[in-house]
Structure formats: structure tokens, C-alpha cells
Amino acid sequence: MNKKLQVWTPLLFSLAMVAGIFIGFRLKEAMPGKSFFSIDKRDPLQEVLNLIENKYVDTINVNKLSDTAIDIILKSLDPHSAYIPASEVEDINNDIAGSFFGVGIEFSIIDDTLNVLTVLPDGPAAKAGIKIGDKFLAVNNTGIAGVKISEDAIRKLLHGQKDSDIKVTVFRDSQKQVITITRGMIAMNSIDAAYMIQDSIGYIKLGKFTEVCYREFMQTMEGLQKKGLKKLILDLRDNGGGVLDQAVEIADEFLDGDKLITYTEGSHFPKKEYRCKRPGLFETGSLVVLADEGTASASEVLIGALQDWDRATIIGRRTFGKGLVQEQYDLSDGSALRLTVARYFTPVGRSIQRPYTNGRKAYFDEINHRFTDGETLTADSIKNDTTKLFKTVGGRKVYGGGGITPDIFVSMDTAGYNGWDKKLYTKGTLENFGYHYYLSNEQALKKYKTSQDFVSGFSLSDNDWSYFTTIAAKDSISLNWITPKSKTLLQQELKSYIAHEIWRNEGFFETMNVTDEAVLKALEVLKK
Structure with missing residues (x-):
């Protein structure tokens, strides 16, 4: 029996191998592009990136190159599929969540310096004593004044972990002072x-x-x-x-x-x-x-x-x-x-x-x-x-x-606008006027106890308008030839930006809506 088994063993082994190979090919047919025993083929995109990283004549940031490749792929799909780099994910998620950890101020870059436009009531900055009109010169020893830093870069400095401290060098009343702010949750109201x-x-x-x-x-x-x-x-x-x-x-x-x-x-x-x-x-x-x-x-x-x-x-x-x-x-x-x-x-x-x-x-x-x-x-x-x-x-x-x-x-309503209005927004001219007007007239504005009082009782003087034209001229915007309707529209917007300094968005929209054509039409429909 042992001798017979020795004779037939090679044949049986050969038949088993043939059967295995046959089964392997049939499985391969059932799974296109895949081998029964082999690992999946390497991704050509990753192979190209690896070759560039290891062989290219110059040093290349492969991660940035990979981001670019992904963007190109997504652009071939639809306009709203998007790749979000790791550096931007937190901001995107915060926007969806409706909150973030920060200091609680609204600011504008005026003459290469951060100016505090509004302070969130009961927010971290308010509790630390930050006031409208303060100018931030440095954040945690990083100078931000006079260096043409972007608003996004400043936000990254101001945002951080909950209950973490941030030291800001503030210029107020012709003096410098260092104020420590403990970051907290800031709600982005919908x-x-x-x-x-x-x-x-x-x-x-x-x-x-x-x-x-x-x-x-x-x-x-x-x-x-x-x-x-x-x-x-x-x-x-x-x-x-x-x-x-x-x-x-x-x-x-x-x-x-x-x-x-x-x-x-x-x-x-x-x-x-x-x-x-x-x-x-x-x-x-x-x-x-x-x-x-x-x-x-x-x-x-x-x-x-x-x-x-x-x-x-x-x-x-x-x-x-x-x-x-x-x-x-x-x-x-x-x-x-x-x-x-x-x-x-x-x-x-x-x-x-x-x-x-x-x-x-x-x-x-x-x-x-x-x-x-x-x-x-x-x-x-x-x-x-x-x-x-x-x-x-x-x-x-x-x-x-x-x-x-x-x-x-x-x-x-384009009757009052002739193209220059875009510059007023892109350069922040209207916002800057409201900010400076508030700082110069803070005591006088306190007589308006509510935004309703302000809407019905406040109006800009001729001197206020002259001051605005001066600010516009600094932004290379000439208003010498402005039409009466344009002036009326702009004065309402200027009034709204002043209201924003006191009552934030609520004051802004309540003031703007007085002359808003869509709002007026809505009131007309609802009264019928």
C-alpha cells in the first residue's frame, strides 16, 4: 500500500494544483482587476506622488501637491463637492456648530491696525475690560500692528482652547497696556x-x-x-x-x-x-x-x-x-x-x-x-x-x-448707485465711518435708550456728511457728483452702521429696514 501511495502521490498533488489554479482564475473573473492571492494594485496617483517626492529635481511639498490633485478631481464632479484642508476643518465645523472658543469681539483692520468695533456683552473680552475703540498691537507677543496681517491670521491667534489665556497688548488713551483674556465659548447666532x-x-x-x-x-x-x-x-x-x-x-x-x-x-x-x-x-x-x-x-x-x-x-x-x-x-x-x-x-x-x-x-x-x-x-x-x-x-x-x-x-434699487458703491463695501468705508462716529459721539448717543428711539430720532448733519466724504476720499472714492437719491440711500446706511456699534446686528437691520423696498412690500402684503 505504501508503495502504491508513493506512486500516486505526485499525480494527486499535480491534480490539486491544477484545480487550485483553475479555481483561482475563475475567482479572478468574478472579481475584475483582482488576483486571488495578490494584493490590490497600487493607486497610480499615489505612485506618481511618491516618485515626485523621491525623484524630482527640486524639493516639492507633496502634501500641497496632493491637495491640488484632489481639488482637480472634485472640480470634475459638481460645483459643491469640496476638499477641506486640515487647517480649515476646525473653522468649517465651528461654522456648522454655531460656536467657537475665542474672545468675543468684532474688529476691523484700519490703517494696518486691529480696531475693536464691538464687544460681545458678558463675553470673555468684556469681562477682561476690552472696550470699543481699543487697538490691538500684539497677541501673545506676536506683533499684529503695521505688518499687513490678514484678518484670518488674526482670528487664528484669537481663537483657541476653552479656558486658555491670551495676552493682548492694547493701545488706549495714548497708552499701552497688557490685558489677559480667558477664552470662552462664543455663539455665532443664526x-x-x-x-x-x-x-x-x-x-x-x-x-x-x-x-x-x-x-x-x-x-x-x-x-x-x-x-x-x-x-x-x-x-x-x-x-x-x-x-x-x-x-x-x-x-x-x-x-x-x-x-x-x-x-x-x-x-x-x-x-x-x-x-x-x-x-x-x-x-x-x-x-x-x-x-x-x-x-x-x-x-x-x-x-x-x-x-x-x-x-x-x-x-x-x-x-x-x-x-x-x-x-x-x-x-x-x-x-x-x-x-x-x-x-x-x-x-x-x-x-x-x-x-x-x-x-x-x-x-x-x-x-x-x-x-x-x-x-x-x-x-x-x-x-x-x-x-x-x-x-x-x-x-x-x-x-x-x-x-x-x-x-x-x-x-x-440701482437708481441711486453707479458702481462706486462696491468700493464703499470692499474697503469698509461705511463700517469705518460708523465706528469713528460712535467713538467721537459716544456720550451724545447715550440719549437713545433703544434702537427704536434711534431709528425715529437720529439723523446725520451736514457736518457728518462732510466727514464721511473725507473718509471716502481717503479710500479714493469721490462723492462730489453724487445724486440726491444716492445721498439719501447712503445716509440711511451710515445711520445703520452707527446703530450697529450700539445694538449690533439687530440695530443695523432695524434701521436699514425703514427704507428697504422688499420689507416695505412685505408690510403692504401683510396689511391686506
């Missing part, structure tokens, strides 16, 4: 302003959808209801979106029953519906929503639901047109990928995403073209995609494929 604009009519300016937006909104609504709120103006102009779930929760407060608010769907994400799930706080009161070309994403989810259900009157201009949903994925090196995973649709099935087949540049340039082709001036110039026609629950025509068209169009 509500910019909220007040009763008229009897029974409330106004809420919602700036962005953070993770705490819904809670802040509910607290604001309850406060206004105690003051007699029956009708509401919800201002979503220049609200670029944020956390989708928060927009859905707010929509639920305006819609009754189990109405569909939105649904999302993607190639790798099954359809998901978002419906009303609780009795709302404001299901029956008259509602107007203000929108413009800066209204995007989660804001459009909210507006789309209200428009499709005929729940609100939308006033303003066509919204941005972003109907893509992104999810953020953390990567191993601390960076992150914000990847588009689905589209969202309004209750009647509209996708309001604008086309992006011509590339990112053309996609974002489309917004600028609205200002040059007349769309911001006349409703007839709005370019709706008539092939994507839908109807609201009440039978009104609405369109998909290019943002949300308002029910009532309000043009951008």
Missing part, C-alpha cells in the same frame, strides 16, 4: 435680528442654518408671540444655507399635518422623505418670506416647501439654485471631504439645482450675469426653465432647474 416691526407684525432675519438654529428660532418666535405676533416677515436674503435638518424643523413650524417638506435621492442614497411630525408654532398666521440671489441650499428647501404648499408669499428675486446635498467625511490626515451624495426635491417634485455642465466658472458667473442682463431689475428678465413646469397645491405655476422664482418680484 438669528441676526428679530423685533416687532409694526403692531402684530414681527420680523426675523435668519442668517444661516447652524446645528442650533432651530432652537434659537423657537426661542425667538416665542419671544415675539409674547409681544403680540400675528403675522411674520422671515428674511432669508443672503442666507447661504447650512444644516438641512434645521431647515426642515423650521418648516414644520409653519406647515400642518404630515405634509411632505422635502425628499432627497441619489445613486447610492435611497429616497428619503422629510415630513411634518408635530403641531407647529405658526401654522396659520400670515407669512411672507424674503429671498434673493444669495438665498441658497437649506434656505431654498424651506422656501420651496412653503411655496409648494401655498403657505407663504415669497417676495424678492430668484434664489441661487443649489439643490445638491453634501455629506462631510473626515480623512485620516485631519482633512475632510464634503461630497455631494444626493439631490433634494420640493414637495411637488422640483429639483431647483441650476445646470453645471459648463464647469464651475460658468456656474458661479451665472449669478453675476443676473446683475448685467437685467434680471435683478425686471421680472420679465427671469430665465425660468419652462420645460420643468410644476404646479403648487393651489394650482399656481412654479419652475424647477434654476432656483425659486418669487411670487412678487422686487427689483434691486
Whole structure:
């Protein structure tokens, strides 16, 4: 038996090898590109980066090169998928969370020096004794005055860990002093302003959808209801979106029953519906929503639901047109990928995403073209995609494929502006005037106990206007030929920036809204 086994063993072993090889090839066919025993092929992109790092003639920052390669890949997908370098992830996450750890000031760089514009009441800086008008010369022995440092770089110096100390060298009353500030949590309020604009009519300016937006909104609504709120103006102009779930929760407060608010769907994400799930706080009161070309994403989810259900009157201009949903994925090196995973649709099935087949540049340039082709001036110039026609629950025509068209169009008031206004904003001329005016007239302004008193009782003098033209001239902006209407508009804005110094955003919007055409139209609609 042993001799027979010795004879047949090589043959049996050979048959086993043949069978193994056959099975291996069949498995390879079942898994294209993979070998049964071998490891996956190396990524060509990583191979190229390794060769550059080890063989290239000059020293190269491979990490930076890798970031560039990722950006190029993402640009071939859609305009809103993005790679976030590790150095920027914290700021992005803070913006979503609606808070960060810092000192609690608003500042502007004037003549290469940080000037404190406002101090957050009861914030870390206020508790340490920082005042409006203080000039920061150094932060933790790092000089920041006269060195042309960017605002982003200064923010990185001011932000830090909770309860950590920061020493700032302050110039005040012609003297230097060192002040220690203990960093604390700073809330980035999603509500910019909220007040009763008229009897029974409330106004809420919602700036962005953070993770705490819904809670802040509910607290604001309850406060206004105690003051007699029956009708509401919800201002979503220049609200670029944020956390989708928060927009859905707010929509639920305006819609009754189990109405569909939105649904999302993607190639790798099954359809998901978002419906009303609780009795709302404001299901029956008259509602107007203000929108413009800066209204995007989660804001459009909210507006789309209200428009499709005929729940609100939308006033303003066509919204941005972003109907893509992104999810953020953390990567191993601390960076992150914000990847588009689905589209969202309004209750009647509209996708309001604008086309992006011509590339990112053309996609974002489309917004600028609205200002040059007349769309911001006349409703007839709005370019709706008539092939994507839908109807609201009440039978009104609405369109998909290019943002949300308002029910009532309000043009951008360009009669008073002739191009120079952009310089006033980019150079911070208006903000600087409000800051310097406040410092020079702090005692006189104390007679205005509330922002309402200021709105009704304050006006700029001829000397104040002359002072402003002097500041503008330093920024290479001549106002000698300004029209009467332009002057009236600018004076209202200057007044608003002064109010901002005292009451921050709430004072600013309360003052601006007195002459805001969209707000005035909203009041007209709500009074009918």
C-alpha cells in the first residue's frame, strides 16, 4: 500500500494544483482587476506622488501637491463637492456648530491696525475690560500692528482652547497696556435680528442654518408671540444655507399635518422623505418670506416647501439654485471631504439645482450675469426653465432647474448707485465711518435708550456728511457728483452702521429696514 501511495502521490498533488489554479482564475473573473492571492494594485496617483517626492529635481511639498490633485478631481464632479484642508476643518465645523472658543469681539483692520468695533456683552473680552475703540498691537507677543496681517491670521491667534489665556497688548488713551483674556465659548447666532416691526407684525432675519438654529428660532418666535405676533416677515436674503435638518424643523413650524417638506435621492442614497411630525408654532398666521440671489441650499428647501404648499408669499428675486446635498467625511490626515451624495426635491417634485455642465466658472458667473442682463431689475428678465413646469397645491405655476422664482418680484434699487458703491463695501468705508462716529459721539448717543428711539430720532448733519466724504476720499472714492437719491440711500446706511456699534446686528437691520423696498412690500402684503 505504501508503495502504491508513493506512486500516486505526485499525480494527486499535480491534480490539486491544477484545480487550485483553475479555481483561482475563475475567482479572478468574478472579481475584475483582482488576483486571488495578490494584493490590490497600487493607486497610480499615489505612485506618481511618491516618485515626485523621491525623484524630482527640486524639493516639492507633496502634501500641497496632493491637495491640488484632489481639488482637480472634485472640480470634475459638481460645483459643491469640496476638499477641506486640515487647517480649515476646525473653522468649517465651528461654522456648522454655531460656536467657537475665542474672545468675543468684532474688529476691523484700519490703517494696518486691529480696531475693536464691538464687544460681545458678558463675553470673555468684556469681562477682561476690552472696550470699543481699543487697538490691538500684539497677541501673545506676536506683533499684529503695521505688518499687513490678514484678518484670518488674526482670528487664528484669537481663537483657541476653552479656558486658555491670551495676552493682548492694547493701545488706549495714548497708552499701552497688557490685558489677559480667558477664552470662552462664543455663539455665532443664526438669528441676526428679530423685533416687532409694526403692531402684530414681527420680523426675523435668519442668517444661516447652524446645528442650533432651530432652537434659537423657537426661542425667538416665542419671544415675539409674547409681544403680540400675528403675522411674520422671515428674511432669508443672503442666507447661504447650512444644516438641512434645521431647515426642515423650521418648516414644520409653519406647515400642518404630515405634509411632505422635502425628499432627497441619489445613486447610492435611497429616497428619503422629510415630513411634518408635530403641531407647529405658526401654522396659520400670515407669512411672507424674503429671498434673493444669495438665498441658497437649506434656505431654498424651506422656501420651496412653503411655496409648494401655498403657505407663504415669497417676495424678492430668484434664489441661487443649489439643490445638491453634501455629506462631510473626515480623512485620516485631519482633512475632510464634503461630497455631494444626493439631490433634494420640493414637495411637488422640483429639483431647483441650476445646470453645471459648463464647469464651475460658468456656474458661479451665472449669478453675476443676473446683475448685467437685467434680471435683478425686471421680472420679465427671469430665465425660468419652462420645460420643468410644476404646479403648487393651489394650482399656481412654479419652475424647477434654476432656483425659486418669487411670487412678487422686487427689483434691486440701482437708481441711486453707479458702481462706486462696491468700493464703499470692499474697503469698509461705511463700517469705518460708523465706528469713528460712535467713538467721537459716544456720550451724545447715550440719549437713545433703544434702537427704536434711534431709528425715529437720529439723523446725520451736514457736518457728518462732510466727514464721511473725507473718509471716502481717503479710500479714493469721490462723492462730489453724487445724486440726491444716492445721498439719501447712503445716509440711511451710515445711520445703520452707527446703530450697529450700539445694538449690533439687530440695530443695523432695524434701521436699514425703514427704507428697504422688499420689507416695505412685505408690510403692504401683510396689511391686506
